[in-house]
Amino acid sequence: MRRGGARRRHRQKPSTRFRASSAVVEFSKPLTAHATPIPGVVLYDLPVHGDNRGWFKENWQREKMLALGLPDFGPVQNNISFNESAGTTRGIHAEPWDKYISVATGRIFGAWVDLREGPSFGTVFTAELDPSQAIFIPRGVGNAFQTLEDNTAYTYLVNDHWSADAQGQYTFLNLADETAGIAWPIPLEQAELSEKDKKHPRLGDVVPMAPKKILVLGADGQLGKALRETYDGEASVEFAGRREFDLTDPASFERNWKNYSAIINAAAYTAVDNAETPEGRRLAWDINVSAVARLARVASANRLTLVHVSSDYVFDGTNETHPEDEPFSPLGVYGQTKAAGDAVVSVVPQHYIVRTSWVIGEGSNFVRIMASLAERSIEPSVVNDQIGRLSFVEDIAAGIRHLLESHAEFGVYNLTNDGEPGSWADVATRVYELTGHPVNAVTGVSTEEYFRDKTAAPRPANSALPLDKIRATGFTPADAAKRLAAYLG
Structure with a gap:
C-alpha cells in the first residue's frame, strides 16, 4: 500500500x-x-x-x-x-x-x-x-x-x-x-x-523503514509518566521502568543499541535526606553516578544522544540565580552524586543535560501534601528562606522533546517553569488560596528552625535557574502560577 x-x-x-x-x-x-x-x-x-x-x-x-x-x-x-x-x-x-x-x-x-x-x-x-x-x-x-x-x-x-x-x-x-x-x-x-x-x-x-527508537528510562516515575503522555501512541519511543531496565544491573545495558537514536534518562535516586545515610549514600552513587557512567559509555560508543535530568542541588545556593555554566558546589550527598553524573554526561559527544528544580508531577509531592493539609484544616510551618521555581513534569517532558526534535546545540539547559521565584512558604500559601482555605494558616519559618533536631540533608538557599538559553531554542516554559492553578483543578 x-x-x-x-x-x-x-x-x-x-x-x-x-x-x-x-x-x-x-x-x-x-x-x-x-x-x-x-x-x-x-x-x-x-x-x-x-x-x-x-x-x-x-x-x-x-x-x-x-x-x-x-x-x-x-x-x-x-x-x-x-x-x-x-x-x-x-x-x-x-x-x-x-x-x-x-x-x-x-x-x-x-x-x-x-x-x-x-x-x-x-x-x-x-x-x-x-x-x-x-x-x-x-x-x-x-x-x-x-x-x-x-x-x-x-x-x-x-x-x-x-x-x-x-x-x-x-x-x-x-x-x-x-x-x-x-x-x-x-x-x-x-x-x-x-x-x-x-x-x-x-x-x-515497499514497507517504509521505521525510524530509530528513543529509549525512556525511569518510565514509571513522575517525569517518566509525563514522557509517556508526551509521546503517547508513538511506536518509535520505548519506555522502560525498573523491571524492564534495572540501572544497577550491568546486564541491562547489553542490547542492540544500533536500533536506537537517543536515551532519555528520567531515572534517579532522589531521596535527599536518606542519601546522607550509609545505605542511601551507596544507592545514590550507584544510580546517579555508576549507572550514568554506563549510559555514557553506551551513548558514546553508539553515537546516541543522551538526555540526562539534573538538579538545582548541584549548587550550594549562595548565588541568587544559577546559569548553566556555573561551577558545581553541592552541599550534600544527593547533590554531589548529581554533579558527578552531570560531569560524566558532559563528555558524551551528543548530550543534553536538563537542569530543573522543585519537580511537581503525579504522585506524592509538595503541592499535593499542602493541598491535603489544607483539606484537613492543618496549619503548617513552611520554609520561607529557600527560593526557587516549581517545575511541572509536563513542561520538562515537552522541553526534552523540543530539544531532541529541534536539534538544538548540545549542552546544558535550565528547564523550570517561568515566573517570579518564590519560597516554599509562598507556594504553600498559594495552594491554600487556590483550594479555598485561609492563607494565614501557613506560617513561614527559616530552614534552620524547620530542621532543628531533625536529621536532614543541607538544601541550597537559592534554586532559581535562568531560562534564557532554553528560550533561545524556541521553547517558552509555561508560567508556574498558571500551571499550579491548573494542577489543582
Missing part, C-alpha cells in the same frame, strides 16, 4: 567542467553544500585542484564538513565499487546506516528515493556526479547509481560495519518503479543490472 505524500523529482546537472585524466572534473569550485528535496540529503561541491599531471581533492574533511552542517555521523568503514563498463546500474537500496558518497574516477548518474516512514516517503532526487562532488545519504534513503563512463570507481563512507545480518534490515525499491519515474540516461533494458535488483518491489509494496 502506498504511503506518505506526493513524489517529487529533482535533477541537478553540474556546470562547466574540464577533463582531467579519464574523468570529467570541474576545477576550483568552493566547498559548498546544496539542500535537496529529500530531508537530510545534502549535495556537496568539492574543491578539486588540477594541472597537467592530474588532480587532487580533499574527499572528506571532517572539520570543514561539520562547519557546513553535515552531521558528525562517525564513519567506521570505507567501501569502493569499481565498475568496468558504462551503464552498470546498482540499487535502489536503503540501508540501516548513513553514507557519504563520492566518485573517485569516472562519472555517475545517481538516484535517491526517500524510503523512510513519514511525509517525504517516495521523494526522488537525481544528479550527475563526478569527482568534484559528494552527497550525504541518511539512513533509510534508497541509493542507486548508473555509471556514465567506463572504469568508474564509486566510494562511500558508512557509519556502521557491514554484516550479513544487517542485510535483513535493508529496504529495497525497483529501479524501474513507475511512481518514482527515474529518467535513467541509459535505458534499463540496455544497462547492466543484477537479477536481484530486477526483482525488487514497486513503491506501493
Whole structure:
C-alpha cells in the first residue's frame, strides 16, 4: 500500500567542467553544500585542484564538513565499487546506516528515493556526479547509481560495519518503479543490472523503514509518566521502568543499541535526606553516578544522544540565580552524586543535560501534601528562606522533546517553569488560596528552625535557574502560577 505524500523529482546537472585524466572534473569550485528535496540529503561541491599531471581533492574533511552542517555521523568503514563498463546500474537500496558518497574516477548518474516512514516517503532526487562532488545519504534513503563512463570507481563512507545480518534490515525499491519515474540516461533494458535488483518491489509494496527508537528510562516515575503522555501512541519511543531496565544491573545495558537514536534518562535516586545515610549514600552513587557512567559509555560508543535530568542541588545556593555554566558546589550527598553524573554526561559527544528544580508531577509531592493539609484544616510551618521555581513534569517532558526534535546545540539547559521565584512558604500559601482555605494558616519559618533536631540533608538557599538559553531554542516554559492553578483543578 502506498504511503506518505506526493513524489517529487529533482535533477541537478553540474556546470562547466574540464577533463582531467579519464574523468570529467570541474576545477576550483568552493566547498559548498546544496539542500535537496529529500530531508537530510545534502549535495556537496568539492574543491578539486588540477594541472597537467592530474588532480587532487580533499574527499572528506571532517572539520570543514561539520562547519557546513553535515552531521558528525562517525564513519567506521570505507567501501569502493569499481565498475568496468558504462551503464552498470546498482540499487535502489536503503540501508540501516548513513553514507557519504563520492566518485573517485569516472562519472555517475545517481538516484535517491526517500524510503523512510513519514511525509517525504517516495521523494526522488537525481544528479550527475563526478569527482568534484559528494552527497550525504541518511539512513533509510534508497541509493542507486548508473555509471556514465567506463572504469568508474564509486566510494562511500558508512557509519556502521557491514554484516550479513544487517542485510535483513535493508529496504529495497525497483529501479524501474513507475511512481518514482527515474529518467535513467541509459535505458534499463540496455544497462547492466543484477537479477536481484530486477526483482525488487514497486513503491506501493515497499514497507517504509521505521525510524530509530528513543529509549525512556525511569518510565514509571513522575517525569517518566509525563514522557509517556508526551509521546503517547508513538511506536518509535520505548519506555522502560525498573523491571524492564534495572540501572544497577550491568546486564541491562547489553542490547542492540544500533536500533536506537537517543536515551532519555528520567531515572534517579532522589531521596535527599536518606542519601546522607550509609545505605542511601551507596544507592545514590550507584544510580546517579555508576549507572550514568554506563549510559555514557553506551551513548558514546553508539553515537546516541543522551538526555540526562539534573538538579538545582548541584549548587550550594549562595548565588541568587544559577546559569548553566556555573561551577558545581553541592552541599550534600544527593547533590554531589548529581554533579558527578552531570560531569560524566558532559563528555558524551551528543548530550543534553536538563537542569530543573522543585519537580511537581503525579504522585506524592509538595503541592499535593499542602493541598491535603489544607483539606484537613492543618496549619503548617513552611520554609520561607529557600527560593526557587516549581517545575511541572509536563513542561520538562515537552522541553526534552523540543530539544531532541529541534536539534538544538548540545549542552546544558535550565528547564523550570517561568515566573517570579518564590519560597516554599509562598507556594504553600498559594495552594491554600487556590483550594479555598485561609492563607494565614501557613506560617513561614527559616530552614534552620524547620530542621532543628531533625536529621536532614543541607538544601541550597537559592534554586532559581535562568531560562534564557532554553528560550533561545524556541521553547517558552509555561508560567508556574498558571500551571499550579491548573494542577489543582
